[in-house]
Amino acid sequence: MTTTAQRRARRIAPLATIAALALTLAACADEGESADRGGGGDDGDASGGSGATLTLEDLQEAGSITVGFAGEAPYSFMEDGELTGATVALHEAVWAELGVDTVEGQQAEFGQLIQALTAERFDVVAAGMSILPERCEQAIFSDPEFQYTTALMVPEGNPDGLEPSMQSVEESDVQMAAMTGAIEATYAADLGIDAMEVGTPQDGMDAVVNGRADVFALTGISLNWMADNNPDAPIEVTESFVAEIDGVEQVGAGGTVFRNADTELRDAYNEVLAEIVGDEERYLEIVGDFGFTAEERPTGDLTTEQLCAGDI
Known part of the structure; x- marks a missing residue:
């Protein structure tokens, strides 16, 4: 079993943050630029718009x-110049x-991640992303890693007494x-709330x-992490809740x-994720340092197939 010390010794090497990504994705896709490692073809293209396949062997x-x-x-963030967080630790372990000994991280705004993935800017996305039907039309998801x-x-x-x-x-x-x-922006749209959209959690806290x-x-785990790590900020966080839209509880989970x-x-x-999630002690040993508890560990009640179909 990989220990906490070993995981931290294998810190992810952060690459350059994607700046002005929306302006460059289309141009990059048109160039037909190949990834450095091949997948499914002699031309060495990674999977994505080309339709080639990236394999574990690659x-x-x-x-x-x-x-x-x-x-x-606490999903993924920069600390002392290095990328860290619960999803980072989970990917290191898997x-x-x-x-695969080296995991290189490339940071982008949340709303641009799937677009960047299909444009072959990176191999997978690990951002604790909620598994939603509209996202499942664009890409495929792992089994649930976190419940929300x-x-x-x-x-x-x-x-305002909210x-x-x-x-x-x-x-x-x-x-x-x-x-x-983020899913909260979808909740707002479904309820007719005219929400102001922000690029990062820090932007949201600054707005308040x-x-x-x-x-x-935002997710309760993220807001509580921000509050705990910004004790002088004049903010507070309500109790966490399961959102309800049209009388239906929006039980959610995220995956890669x-x-x-x-x-x-x-x-x-x-296959490896199932072994980790199925062992509560090991799961918490990997993600517990980032504020995650047994409440966030998937229980198997929700599957990716159900979430993609909206059958919850």
Whole structure:
């Protein structure tokens, strides 16, 4: 079993952050640029728009995998110049068991991750991304890695008296902020809430602190991490809750994202992931340092197939 010390000794080597990604993706795709390691063809293309396949054997031969992350603590974030977080630790553990020694991280805004994946900027996406039907139309997901609840970040004292629910935001005359591409932005749209979208969790907290937003909705684990690590910020976080839309509880889970052609690679990842998730002690040994508890460990009640079909 990989120890915490060993995992930290194998810190992910962060590559350059994707700046102005939306302006460059189309041009890169048109160039037909090949990945350094081949997949399924003699031309060495990785999977994605080309339709080629990236295999575990390709990664083992190269000795590395490039993983796309979003800067959302405690899932994946920069600390002392290095990329760390729960998804980072999980990927270190899984890929090490699969014989891929080096995991290189490339950071992008959350809402651009799948687009960057299909444009072959990296091999997989690991950002704790919610498994949603519309996302499953663009790419394929691993089995669930984390289960989710939502929370609200509000100014200290909760001056608008918001309750821990999306309906409380809907019924109040408040300005809500949500992260672009995050499930909370979808909740807002479904409820007719005119939410201000922000690029990062820090932007959301800054909006609340600076008075540009009255509430910032995000996963409870992320907001509590931010509050704990910014004790002087004049904010507080409500209790976590399961959002309800049209009377249906939005039970959610997140997983790793693969390109559509990479089913065998996804299956190999799932095999090791199942061993980790199925062992509560080991799961918490990997992600517990980042605030995750047994409540976030998937129980098997929700499958990727159900989540992709919206059958929850």
